[in-house]
Amino acid sequence: MTFEELQRLEERYVMQTYKRAPVELVRGEGARLWDSEGREYLDFLAGISVCSVGHCHPRVVEALREQAGTLMHVSNLYYSGPMVRLAERLSESSLGGRVFFTNSGTEAVECAIKVARKHAHRRGIEEPEIISFERDFHGRSYGALSATPGLAANPDFAPMLPGFSSVPADDPDALRAAVGERTAAVLVEPIQGEAGVYPLAEEVLVAAREACDESGALLVLDEIQAGMGRTGSLWAYEQTPVRPDAITVAKALGGGLPIGACVTGEEAADVLAPGDHGSTFAGGPLAASVALTVLDLVDEPELLRGVRDLGARLREDLGAHERVREVRGRGLILGVGLEEGLDAPGIARSLLGDGLIVNAPEPSTLRLLPPLIIGDAEAEEAVGKISQALDAA
8 A cells, every 4th residue: 555545545534633744654663663665763752752661672562472362351340460460560659559540641530530529529529629730731531621721722622521720830829829628639740741841840839739738639640741750750740849649640651552540649549439430441461461561661770860861961952052942841751942933843844854753742842752761872863853953944
């Protein structure tokens, strides 16, 4: 099949919800991808923070093959060793409570919303409210969408679910004023990835923690994009002054397979009861086995130290370019803010033609989410290509 035939079939049979780049990617290894024409790309997007240990990591592939040849699905009506071991690993590495598995990030947020609302009802709150931040992105199912202010404003999908409000991301006083007797949870992206990589200030996170403590609300951190080693620690919250009551994780957890989780601390561990929530595929042995392997690879001090070091180097090298205003982020989640007048989406397209995959979440920002296994050579190559593209823009 030619690429043109593929495009025609996609246009005819696939709902047109994405503007796809004119490339068919067919193979991956490490930090590299190849298209159907044999062209090679350095991948500095990693499937939007999914392929954190690179493409087709041998240990991930072996875990997938072994489990696929043993047992792929049994449903949650029975015990499953990989699921229970993964729950233990996630809990013991973070908040110490319990885990509900999902198939995606938005479903993990949906679970967190249910936990927060039931927890609030237990406290006698009849109409609980969840507060999020402007610029947040929590997902596209209705609960998560209602907590995502930018997308929730789309009238074509109205009405949104009631009980959600938002405050500016850089105003701790506005947050404190918004949290009250009806507040069930404050839902936070510690690093706002889809908005263009904006880390929340420590004072905002502290304000959220203090306001939740005073009101009895839960603090939920959405680590779907920034967790799993992306910032240079296993969990993004570990580099902040706060400890949440729950975190949501997905994307990198499965190394390419769809899996997510809502992980609670002790305060919220017993909120959900039998029948409160469920999922047919979530936590299945195939995805759970692969996720355990991914955790083994990511939760290594040497790798996490490398993420911090390379992130600092990329920030310094990219920030030195005269056409870069700032480089935001932590570890290997970076937003390169360009000078006024530069077209980030156009530059991303140019970089694709030059063999570097990045994206532009906003008109003035390039987002970098490379695999965590990159080294100095890949970092140098990416900086060189981005510098050339900026010089030519």
